[in-house]
Amino acid sequence: MSTYHFRWQQALAALPQMLDGAAVTVGIALLSMAVGLVLAVALTLARTSGNRLAGGLAAGWVEVARNTPALFQIYMAHFGLGAFGLHLTPVAALLCGIAFNNAGYLAENFRGALKAIPDTQTRAARSLGMSSFQAFRLIVMPQMLRIAFLPTTNQMVWAILMTSLGVTVGMNSDLAGVTQDLNARSFRTFEFFAIAAVIYYLITKAVTLAARLVAWRLFKS
Incomplete structure (x- = not known):
C-alpha cells in the first residue's frame, strides 16, 4: 500500500502564481457584479413597469437564472452561442454566464x-x-x-466561487485554472487545492467583513 508524502514546500513555492490567479478571480467577480447590478435594476424596472412584454421577458430571465445550474449558463455562453457563429473567449463566456446569473438573483x-x-x-x-x-x-x-445590500454581498461571494467553473471552458488564468495547471504538472493535488481553498476562504471572508463594515458606516443611523 503506497503512502502519500506531502510536499508543502513545492506547493508554497507556487503561491505567487496562485495569488496572481486570485487577483484575476476577484477582477472577474467584481466586473460580473457591476454588469449584473445594472442588468438587475433594468429587470426590476421591467417587472414593475406594468408592461406585459417587458415584464414577461424579465420574469423569464429571472426564472432561467435562478432555476438552472450556473455551469449550464456558462456553457451556453461559450458553446451554445458558438452554434450561432458567436464565439466568446473563455474569459468572456465566464463573465457573461456569471453576470447573467447575478442579474437574475439580484433582480429578485x-x-x-x-x-x-x-x-x-x-x-x-x-x-x-x-x-x-x-x-x-x-x-x-x-x-x-x-x-x-447584505443579500447583494452574498451574491458577490457566490460570484467569486462561481469563477472556479471557468476551468470547464478552458479558463486558466484565474485561481482555479492556475491551480489546475499546477496540479497537472506536479500531481500534488491535495497541497495545491488545499491552498486554493484557503485563498478562496480568505477572499470571501474579506468581502463579508468589508461589507459589514460598509453597512455599519453607511446605515448605522
Whole structure:
C-alpha cells in the first residue's frame, strides 16, 4: 500500500502564481457584479413597469437564472452561442454566464426590497413635482439598495466561487485554472487545492467583513 508524502514546500513555492490567479478571480467577480447590478435594476424596472412584454421577458430571465445550474449558463455562453457563429473567449463566456446569473438573483432581491418600501413615498415625491424617474432614482432606489445590500454581498461571494467553473471552458488564468495547471504538472493535488481553498476562504471572508463594515458606516443611523 503506497503512502502519500506531502510536499508543502513545492506547493508554497507556487503561491505567487496562485495569488496572481486570485487577483484575476476577484477582477472577474467584481466586473460580473457591476454588469449584473445594472442588468438587475433594468429587470426590476421591467417587472414593475406594468408592461406585459417587458415584464414577461424579465420574469423569464429571472426564472432561467435562478432555476438552472450556473455551469449550464456558462456553457451556453461559450458553446451554445458558438452554434450561432458567436464565439466568446473563455474569459468572456465566464463573465457573461456569471453576470447573467447575478442579474437574475439580484433582480429578485431588488423586487423584494421594493415591496418593503411604502407606495406613499413615491406619491409624496410626485406631489412635490418629481417625475416618475426622479422619484425612483432619488427616493426609491437608495432605499432599495440599502435593504438589498447584505443579500447583494452574498451574491458577490457566490460570484467569486462561481469563477472556479471557468476551468470547464478552458479558463486558466484565474485561481482555479492556475491551480489546475499546477496540479497537472506536479500531481500534488491535495497541497495545491488545499491552498486554493484557503485563498478562496480568505477572499470571501474579506468581502463579508468589508461589507459589514460598509453597512455599519453607511446605515448605522
